[in-house]
Amino acid sequence: xxxxxxxxxxxxxxxxxxxxxxxxxxxxxxxxxxxxxxxxxxxxxxxxxxxxxxxxxxxxxxxxxxxxxxxxxxxxxxxxxxxxxxxxxxxxxxxxxxxxxxxxxxxxxxxxxxxxxxxxxxxxxxxxxxxxxxxxxxxxxxxxxxxxxxxxxxxxxxxxxxxxxxxxxxxxxxxxxxxxxxxxxxxxxxxxxxxxxxxxxxxxxxxxxxxxxxxxxxxxxxxxxxxxxxxxxxxxxxxxxxxxxxxxxxxxxxxxxxxxxxxxxxxxxxxxxxxxxxxxxxxxxxxxxxxxxxxxxxxxxxxxxxxxxxxxxxxxxxxxxxxxxxxxxxxxxxxxxxxxxxxxxxxxxxxxxxxxxxxxxxxxxxxxxxxxxxxxxxxxxxxxxxxxxxxxxxxxxxxxxxxxxxxxxxxxxxxxxxxxxxxxxxxxxxxxxxxxxxxxxxxxxxxxxxxxxxxxxxxxxxxxxxxxxxxxxxxxxxxxxxxxxxxxxxxxxxxxxxxxxxxxxxxxxxxxxxxxxxxxxxxxxxxxxxxxxxxxxxxxxxxxxxxxxxxxxxxxxxxxxxxxxxxxxxxxxxxxxxxxxxxxxxxxxxxxxxxxxxxxxxxxxxxxxxxxxxxxxxxxxxxxxxxxxxxxxxxxxxxxxxxxxxxxxxxxxxxxxxxxxxxxxxxxxxxxxxxxxxxxxxxxxxxxxx
DNA sequence: GCATCCCATGTACCT
DNA sequence: ACAGGTACATGGGATGCG
Numbered sequence: 137x138x139x140x141x142x143x144x145x146x147x148x149x150x151x152x153x154x155x156x157x158x159x160x161x162x163x164x165x166x167x168x169x170x171x172x173x174x175x176x177x178x179x180x181x182x183x184x185x186x187x188x189x190x191x192x193x194x195x196x197x198x199x200x201x202x203x204x205x206x207x208x209x210x211x212x213x214x215x216x217x218x219x220x221x222x223x224x225x226x227x228x229x230x231x232x233x234x235x236x237x238x239x240x241x242x243x244x245x246x247x248x249x250x251x252x253x254x255x256x257x258x259x260x261x262x263x264x265x266x267x268x269x270x271x272x273x274x275x276x277x278x279x280x281x282x283x284x285x286x287x288x289x290x291x292x293x294x295x296x297x298x299x300x301x302x303x304x305x306x307x308x309x310x311x312x313x314x315x316x317x318x319x320x321x322x323x324x325x326x327x328x329x330x331x332x333x334x335x336x337x338x339x340x341x342x343x344x345x346x347x348x349x350x351x352x353x354x355x356x357x358x359x360x361x362x363x364x365x366x367x368x369x370x371x372x373x374x375x376x377x378x379x380x381x382x383x384x385x386x387x388x389x390x391x392x393x394x395x396x397x398x399x400x401x402x403x404x405x406x407x408x409x410x411x412x413x414x415x416x417x418x419x420x421x422x423x424x425x426x427x428x429x430x431x432x433x434x435x436x437x438x439x440x441x442x443x444x445x446x447x448x449x450x451x452x453x454x455x456x457x458x459x460x461x462x463x464x465x466x467x468x469x470x471x472x473x474x475x476x477x478x479x480x481x482x483x484x485x486x487x488x489x490x491x492x493x494x495x496x497x498x499x500x501x502x503x504x505x506x507x508x509x510x511x512x513x514x515x516x517x518x519x520x521x522x523x524x525x526x527x528x529x530x531x532x533x534x535x536x537x538x539x540x541x542x543x544x545x546x547x548x549x550x551x552x553x554x555x556x557x558x559x560x561x562x563x564x565x566x567x568x569x570x571x572x573x574x575x576x577x578x579x580x581x582x583x584x585x586x587x588x589x590x591x592x593x594x595x596x597x598x599x600x601x602x603x604x605x606x607x608x609x610x611x612x613x614x615x616x617x618x619x620x621x622x623x624x625x626x627x628x629x630x631x632x633x634x635x636x637x638x639x640x641x642x643x644x645x646x647x648x649x650x651x652x653x654x655x656x657x658x659x660x661x662x663x664x665x666x667x668x669x670x671x672x673x674x675x676x677x678x679x680x681x682x683x684x685x686x687x688x689x690x691x692x693x694x695x696x697x698x699x700x701x702x703x704x705x706x707x708x709x710x711x712x713x714x715x716x717x718x719x720x721x722x723x724x725x726x727x728x729x730x731x732x733x734x735x736x737x738x739x740x741x742x743x744x745x746x747x748x749x750x751x752x753x754x755x756x757x758x759x760x761x762x763x764x765x766x767x768x769x770x771x772x773x774x775x776x777x778x779x780x781x782x783x784x785x786x787x788x789x790x791x792x793x794x795x796x797x798x799x800x801x802x803x804x805x806x807x808x809x810x811x812x813x814x815x816x817x818x819x820x821x822x823x824x825x826x
Numbered sequence: 827g828c829a830t831c832c833c834a835t836g837t838a839c840c841t
Numbered sequence: 842a843c844a845g846g847t848a849c850a851t852g853g854g855a856t857g858c859g
Contacts, residue, residue: 421842460845461841482841548841552843559842567844597841597846642849651840651847666839666848673838731837741835742852776852 139270140166141282143291144263145342146382146411148368149250151224154259155368156276157380158269159293159342165380167365168269168276172254174227177205177217177244177438178234185239189218196230198222205438207244209504209561210495217244217438224250244438248429255409256430262406263415264291285515288522288535290398293382296339298332298346303759314339326355333360336381340364343398343412345384382412399535400542407512407546420549421558424508428561431508442560461597462575464582466638468648469812472695474593474603474636474655475612477619479577480626481544482598483551484513486573489624494554494563504561509550516543574598581619581627588615594638596651599630609658632658635690635698637810639667645809654810656690668803675799677726681713682803689807703813710804717796724786727796728765743776753782771795 142160149155149172158166180186186202193200199221204214222230234240245253259279261267266284270277296314303309308328310321312335319335321328336344344362364380377383384401405415408423409430415423429439479485486492488510493503519540526533553559555567578600582592585602594601602615613629620627636655641647652666662683668674669682688709689702716722731746737754740747749766765783771792773779781790 419842424843463841463846478841549843552845554843556843571845599841649848665841670840671838734837744836744852746837 138272139268139278139280141268142166142266143293144261144265144267144279145293146380146413147251147255147259147263148377148411149254150368154251154254155379156259156279157364158267159291161292163292165340165342165364166269166271167274167380168271169274170254170258170276172250172258173199173221174224174250174253175219175221176231176234176246177203177219178240179207179215179217179242179244180239181241186216186218189237189239193218193220193230196222197226198230205244206432206436207242207438207440209432209493210497212502214436215438242440244440245433247441248439249410249414251414252410252426252429256433260434262409263411264402264405266291288399288532288539290402290535293342293398294340295343295345295398296336296341298344301346304757314341329355329360333362336362341381343382343384344378377413384413384416397535397538400538403539403542404546407543420546421553421556423546424549424553425560427508428504431504435502440560459575460571462578462595463597463650464592464595464600465650466594466601466648466653468638468640468810470635470637470695470698470810471593471603471633472635473605473607474601474633475607475609475615476630476633477581477600477602477612477616477627478630479581479598480628481513481516481547482574482577482625483570484509484547485625486570486577487550488513490569490573492566492569492573494561494566496563496565505550505554505566509547512543513547516540516547519543577623577625580623584619584622585615588618590615593636594653601636631655631663633663634658635695639806639810642809654686654807656687660687660691662686662690667806673729673731674803675727675729675796677717677722678796678799678803681709681800682807685709685804685807689811698811703808703811706804706807710800713800714797717793717800720789720791720793722791722796724767724783724788724791727791728767728783728786730763730765733760733762733764745776745780748776749780749782752777753784758784768792768795 140158140160142158145157145159145165147154147156152171152173154170154172156168156170158168160166178189180189190200201219203217203219205217206212207215207217220230220234231243231246234243234246248256255261255263261279261281266282266287268280268282270279294315296312299311299313301308301310303325306325307323308321308325310328310332312319312321312332314335321331362381363378366379368379401412401416404423405412408415408418408426410418410423410426418426432439488506491503491506493505495504519536523533523536523540526536551567551570554562554570555564556562574597578595578598581600582595585592585600588604590602590604590607592600593603602612604611609629609632612632616627616629633655634657637653639649639652641649649666654662654664654667654669656662664670664683664686667682669679669686671679685706689698689706692698692702729745733746733750737747737751737760745766745768746764750760750764753760753764766780767783767786767790768779769781769786769790769792770778771780771794
């Protein structure tokens with residue numbers, strides 16, 4: 137039976153024990169115990185203080201040893217510190233005592249979670265890893281990490297997804313999905329919760345995805361049993377966890393749960409080096425901090441408390457205010473045969489190329505940021521290569537894409553937090569240096585393109601739009617390769633547009649807008665940025681309409697066709713869609729506007745549509761999240777509360793048709809403006825001016 | 827008293 | 842608690858007009 141092969145499902149610390157859950161390849165679960173004692177490092181103010189601390193801490197029941205540790209990034213010099221190991225129930229008190237003690241100059245490894253200390257220094261295996269374990273009598277003897285880097289499918293964790301919970305008075309409704317089967321429970325709260333607990337017991341999921349509400353899982357004052365081990369349950373439930381299953385919450389590091397899937401979560405978890413539950417909840421700063429701490433601790437560093445690191449900064453750089461990325465203003469109107477060239481992972485590439493890190497210089501070869509990023513950057517490139525060999529739409533390819541986008545997000549965040557005050561290692565100088573190098577790169581790219589007779593059509597940070605009469609796809613690819621070779625930064629052709637249009641500002645028709653364009657590629661794909669069809673707060677009906685309109689107008693072979701048949705067909709299409717709205721029988725879901733509530737309802741200054749819609753729900757005692765969908769029912773009413781209804785309360789046929797006709801005409805107008813034509817909504821005529 | 831202007835407010839997008 | 846740069850709708854007070 138031993139050793140057992142499986143995946144590391146979850147780890148948590150409970151007093152003096154670490155509890156480890158393994159999901160075996162046979163589909164069993166295994167709960168193993170390992171010993172753990174919390175520790176931290178103390179820097180005494182001097183030798184006398186060291187003696188004092190040694191005595192006091194030992195008296196208090198701690199185990200204390202002298203150790204040499206590195207504490208400064210960029211220096212291999214070691215400091216003499218005391219390693220203090222304390223019984224778990226005393227740890228917090230001792231930490232507080234040390235924080236106030238006059239014998240202490242600094243504390244290290246002190247603000248890590250127990251589970252981080254355990255994973256970084258004892259287990260040294262990232263959760264979700266493929267592992268082989270040996271155990272005896274429920275105690276872990278050894279854990280060996282198996283190589284599964286080429287595995288694209290995520291580990292075979294079983295998931296139960298709770299999609300919606302609605303509570304009205306004592307009644308409850310719940311939608312759940314387990315093993316591909318949808319279940320719907322409704323009735324009294326007790327009945328629903330009891331059935332839910334039965335479903336959990338039956339399906340025996342490893343992962344439960346749901347939005348937690350603290351008071352919801354009690355029947356007759358008793359907590360429902362949802363975990364796999366009642367011994368751990370009581371203690372864990374206080375922290376909102378469930379023994380042996382990972383509760384993921386409906387938000388994945390700021391994104392909705394289904395957006396990335398488990399494959400992406402696995403990348404995120406392994407990078408962060410924490411259990412999946414934390415990896416889903418944590419935002420980038422914490423994930424990256426966690427990985428930084430692991431890398432440093434593995435190399436003999438002790439981690440200073442938050443906000444400890446500071447770096448010298450010259451007066452000059454303080455005077456010169458930093459700027460972000462460069463944009464080149466486009467010429468608005470329609471262009472033919474344009475290519476967009478992108479630097480691949482520009483910020484990570486710059487960091488690697490320049491060996492940029494937080495520490496200004498280093499007397500050993502170790503530099504934190506490149507060390508942390510390098511393997512993940514290579515992994516992402518490897519996955520990108522894999523993706524090309526996989527069939528479109530195949531599960532393997534989707535897993536691959538999920539992993540790629542998760543890693544992209546982690547890598548880009550490295551740049552974002554480099555100068556961030558909440559990053560304990562952050563250094564503004566590093567951040568500005570990355571910005572400077574980024575500006576330099578795109579400006580050089582522009583020069584290189586121009587020297588090969590290409591015209592710069594547009595540029596934004598790391599993407600450059602160029603054109604040359606008669607240029608073929610290969611010519612653009614060659615240009616990208618030339619720029620890559622000359623700058624030392626990878627660059628590739630992103631899109632080859634048959635037609636591409638840039639918009640003028642709505643407020644000033646003679647000035648081009650940035651970050652807004654739409655076009656069609658040589659293979660007939662509509663590509664758009666910034667316009668209505670990209671916005672989540674535009675009704676789905678309008679977005680779909682606009683995308684179809686672009687295809688209808690631009691999917692032609694000549695400019696003449698676009699301005700002739702294309703525009704005429706477009707007008708007809710607009711008219712038929714206006715009729716559909718006017719008919720009054722579009723489903724309200726297709727007209728719903730989704731908007732995030734960025735503040736508490738009471739904090740709003742204006743009666744904005746999203747506030748009023750949310751207030752209506754909240755007035756009925758309904759729970760409101762940070763997102764609201766609403767429908768215009770009487771958009772021009774003087775009473776803000778008459779204007780919109782939350783989607784939940786909207787009825788089919790009850791929408792404000794005039795309002796939606798206006799939105800549709802706006803969306804159509806965007807496209808016609810982009811083609812250099814004025815769009816007259818009354819007479820439905822075109823007035824060409826370009 | 828009413829229409830219109832203006833801008834702080836608020837949200838979302840691009841890379 | 843990931844940055845900086847950008848566009849634009851809108852609610853409602855300020856302003857101007859009759």
